[in-house]
Amino acid sequence: MPPLTLQSSVLLSSGHTLPLLGFGVYQNRTECYSACLAALKTGYRHIDCAQIYLNEAEVGRAVRDSGIRREEIFVTSKIVSKNHGYESTLKGVEESLERMGLDYIDLFLIHDPLSGSRKRIETYRALVEKVQEGKLRSIGVSNFGVKHLQELLAQHFPIPPAVNQIEIHPFCQLVDITTYCRENNIVIQAYCPLTRSLHFTHPLLQRLSHHSRSTPSVTPAQILLRWSLQKGFVPLPKSTSPSRIAENADLYGWELSEEEMTELDGLDESQVERMIPVEVGKKKGEKKAGGEKWKRGGSVSWGGSVVDWREGDGL
Template identity: 55%
Template sequence: MSLLGFGVYQNYTTTPSVLEALKVGYRHIDSAQAYKNEAAVAQAIREYGIDRTDVFVTTKIISSHHGYASTLKAVDESLQRMQFDYVDLFLIHNPHSGKEKRLETYKALLEARDAGKIRSVGVSNYGVHHLEEIREAGLESPTVNQIELHPFCQQTPIVQYCQSNRIVVQAYCPIVRAQNNYHPVLVELAAKHGNRDPAQILLRWSLQKGYVPLPKSANPVRIQSNANIYDFTLSLEDMGKLDALDKAKDGAVSWNPVDTP
């Protein structure tokens, strides 16, 4: 899995956007059944002409489809839409269906993995109590937990749990949907590092924290600039200034359903 992913949530020009992302070097695409663009993602990969094994593709199952039999069916439907033999990572999109159905869904995804339809199974928007229910059920840990994560919403207890249990942390909304681009700390650090975009500062913070950020954009210029984050490094002082911006859950800009019972 590449350490920088390309998100396609609410992207209404998915195929050209993914084509541009592949062109500038992205090799990790994050989709979902709820986004209704799995087929468009796959079309872009085929049009670009890259070998399927060279692109890491994620999709997710939303809570309305949770349950053992419905999950097995949903996996097959995703593969049919994408015309792929397998998906690299399949996530439980959110925990809204309740403990019983969450566990049924997770078991079904593990079964689909064992059948070769999925390479890896993970979760999204899971709080510590959701992750603990998997452990208490005697099941293997998910490989990934994808959560909203940026300096303004650091979700520290979840991150610490994941890191202690070897669960990769993926960060959605890593550039805060551009809502804080004029924050003084971002403006200062962007200027310090050669007039970078605020998004580049935020993505660099995420990488240096050990997360896998998933920026999204339909703008070719932004798609490229979001990928150009490997030629500079934030200092410990820079990182400390960003760490100090945490507003915990009050800093979230998305649904962030990690407290769902």
């Protein structure tokens, strides 16, 4: 395997290439435009957004104003469960294109599986049509467990999902899902690769940051991102600070040793058995009988809680 660089990419099942390091814009509305420009100036060529982030227009404007050729920038968006369905997805893709001011979107994902089996399939069918129309280049899913991926692949769509975007970092490795994805040529995009900054003071990260035999003096954030890259994932760090944006891209010319990677692998907490309440089919503030179901932890992280999407009716 050649040394990783900021220009490294992975070939998707769609035939298109995905830059290995992405830039996330979740919860960034007021500074999204300037942050994207800073990321593109630093050398990022992959921006991840979503309809529900309410910043597609800012992302598109930054892409257009960057001075970089459109075909050199990989843009992702997503459609959330409340908008799933065949007709609503066809309309939603067109609305995303209009907001972004782009002729096509490189990757479009089903944001979550919470709309249920029928709507998941309808939504994916609409995305396939949009690829065939040339409006989308690649398609995939996000927050899908093994059950949902199996369901989708069983439909034998002419265009299989190229990506599954899930929370991945040393403390949340979701090995069952990542293994299934690798076996089925589905690339893993890793959101929250920096653990929401919750683990920066962990003793192992501190030791590797300052006393590693194989790395220069680096930050815990850089250790986490380098781990993700060496595992073959596509991390999506986010920041509004130009200096942090640059720091998060300074991941090359050094690597974690096999021993250090093994130590980091040992931090996984995603298979811890715990029961977590999950709202199913219930809008915010609405009281609905049977709206809350209990799930066993250890499958997919959603909103900071590890949730097993594989259990329960309607999922």
